[in-house]
Amino acid sequence: MRERAIGRLTLYRRTLRELDEKMTHIFSHQLAKMVGVSAAQLRRDLMPIGYEGSPNRGYEVAGLLASLSQHLDGPGSHTVALIGVGNLGRALLPYFTARNPHLRVIAAFDTDPQKIDRIICGCRVYALERLEEVIAAEEIKVAILAVPRDTAIDCAQRAAGAGVTGLLNFAPIPLEVPRQVFVENVDLTMALEKVNHFAQRTVEVREADHTTTD
Amino acid sequence: MRERAIGRLTLYRRTLRELDEKMTHIFSHQLAKMVGVSAAQLRRDLMPIGYEGSPNRGYEVAGLLASLSQHLDGPGSHTVALIGVGNLGRALLPYFTARNPHLRVIAAFDTDPQKIDRIICGCRVYALERLEEVIAAEEIKVAILAVPRDTAIDCAQRAAGAGVTGLLNFAPIPLEVPRQVFVENVDLTMALEKVNHFAQRTVEVREADHTTTD
DNA sequence: AGGTGTGAAGGGTTTCACAGCC
DNA sequence: GGCTGTGAAACCCTTCACACCT
Numbered sequence: 001m002r003e004r005a006i007g008r009l010t011l012y013r014r015t016l017r018e019l020d021e022k023m024t025h026i027f028s029h030q031l032a033k034m035v036g037v038s039a040a041q042l043r044r045d046l047m048p049i050g051y052e053g054s055p056n057r058g059y060e061v062a063g064l065l066a067s068l069s070q071h072l073d074g075p076g077s078h079t080v081a082l083i084g085v086g087n088l089g090r091a092l093l094p095y096f097t098a099r100n101p102h103l104r105v106i107a108a109f110d111t112d113p114q115k116i117d118r119i120i121c122g123c124r125v126y127a128l129e130r131l132e133e134v135i136a137a138e139e140i141k142v143a144i145l146a147v148p149r150d151t152a153i154d155c156a157q158r159a160a161g162a163g164v165t166g167l168l169n170f171a172p173i174p175l176e177v178p179r180q181v182f183v184e185n186v187d188l189t190m191a192l193e194k195v196n197h198f199a200q201r202t203v204e205v206r207e208a209d210h211t212t213t214d
Numbered sequence: 215m216r217e218r219a220i221g222r223l224t225l226y227r228r229t230l231r232e233l234d235e236k237m238t239h240i241f242s243h244q245l246a247k248m249v250g251v252s253a254a255q256l257r258r259d260l261m262p263i264g265y266e267g268s269p270n271r272g273y274e275v276a277g278l279l280a281s282l283s284q285h286l287d288g289p290g291s292h293t294v295a296l297i298g299v300g301n302l303g304r305a306l307l308p309y310f311t312a313r314n315p316h317l318r319v320i321a322a323f324d325t326d327p328q329k330i331d332r333i334i335c336g337c338r339v340y341a342l343e344r345l346e347e348v349i350a351a352e353e354i355k356v357a358i359l360a361v362p363r364d365t366a367i368d369c370a371q372r373a374a375g376a377g378v379t380g381l382l383n384f385a386p387i388p389l390e391v392p393r394q395v396f397v398e399n400v401d402l403t404m405a406l407e408k409v410n411h412f413a414q415r416t417v418e419v420r421e422a423d424h425t426t427t428d
Numbered sequence: 429a430g431g432t433g434t435g436a437a438g439g440g441t442t443t444c445a446c447a448g449c450c
Numbered sequence: 451g452g453c454t455g456t457g458a459a460a461c462c463c464t465t466c467a468c469a470c471c472t
Contacts, residue, residue, distance in 0.1 A: 046455090053455090055453040080406070189313050194224060195380040243431090
């Protein structure tokens with residue numbers, strides 16, 4: 001399915017999980033508003049998963065939830081590795097652990113001897129050398145890459161070699177992995193600079209408005 | 215300009231900054247590869263900023279850098295506020311501080327009395343009540359929102375009311391701000407679940423490949 | 429020959445608008 | 451009447467292809 005739409009499906013699921021057992025049915029425009037999309041878009045996103053609502057009751061919450069989970073989750077293990085337990089990694093660990101019991105970070109890797117073999121947020125930190133060994137043994141398919149830029153490409157290749165097929169990459173550098181490995185880049189600095197650009201533009205627009213309003 | 219392209223312009227600038235004084239000229243395909251985009255896309259992204267390269271030398275690094283900065287940065291202050299110094303916020307502070315000397319986080323806000331009035335990474339933490347006061351006094355236009363979901367909408371509105379025109383939002387909820395305020399949403403849980411989905415799909419594809427290859 | 433700038437084509441995503449249904 | 455599912459249109463973004471330049 002379309003890349004963008006998959007992301008939104010996870011938002012629908014997340015919202016529905018909290019609604020479950022508070023209400024049994026929901027209309028597209030209600031759910032859409034909670035997620036921040038248009039009703040038309042929600043309905044279109046739902047089309048490929050084949051779950052149908054009824055015109056006068058909307059969607060059955062439990063049923064839609066089940067259908068979404070079936071399409072979003074594969075048959076796999078739903079375990080995740082965290083590569084790099086630095087400043088950012090150490091924050092991501094509790095972040096994901098607290099939020100999503102369905103996707104569990106079960107192994108972390110770092111080079112710092114101070115961190116190796118410690119357990120952080122219920123997750124053991126291994127020496128980076130053991131990356132392939134642990135990922136293969138645990139059959140981990142998803143890795144979060146939060147290492148310094150210089151080592152990111154190497155780490156990504158090693159993870160892919162050990163069986164990882166999905167990477168959430170925080171390093172600001174293009175990875176080089178086999179075609180079938182899915183990479184989602186999150187570039188926080190880019191995001192902040194983008195916000196700054198449009199924020200500055202708004203200032204100009206406001207000032208322009210002032211001159212025309214005066 | 216187009217939303218996506220602006221993001222990439224920041225990547226070109228970041229890369230060029232490191233190249234500066236190591237080489238004086240660069241071709242589109244070289245820079246494009248470093249950033250992870252196609253050469254055609256880079257040239258198209260550069261079109262609106264009006265900086266022209268020469269066919270046999272490419273782009274002059276210093277000149278392009280200056281031109282990019284002129285278009286990306288407005289006339290404003292380039293200061294940022296961090297709202298919410300919890301698990302994620304405490305990581306973002308050193309992250310941005312270490313990376314980007316041009317955009318400085320100069321004020322943070324939290325409700326935890328333990329944190330208030332302390333200085334973290336050179337940034338003072340204020341009581342959340344003083345949000346409007348400090349943002350207005352410092353003329354901050356950009357804020358990073360890293361508060362719990364329940365308080366995000368309120369914080370965003372207060373920030374916008376105090377003069378913020380750009381928000382980098384980590385809370386998984388749609389904000390409600392005036393039209394002219396630019397919002398960039400970063401939903402880490404969505405990103406991870408998206409990766410998981412495609413990672414699982416790849417497993418299936420691989421297995422399908424196996425059956426056809428056998 | 430091997431670059432750049434750009435019109436035109438292509439592909440993906442979102443919105444519109446409406447038939448069909450309860 | 452007000453909802454759903456969906457073809458069609460609109461929009462945005464990326465790639466192609468090529469004239470032009472050195």
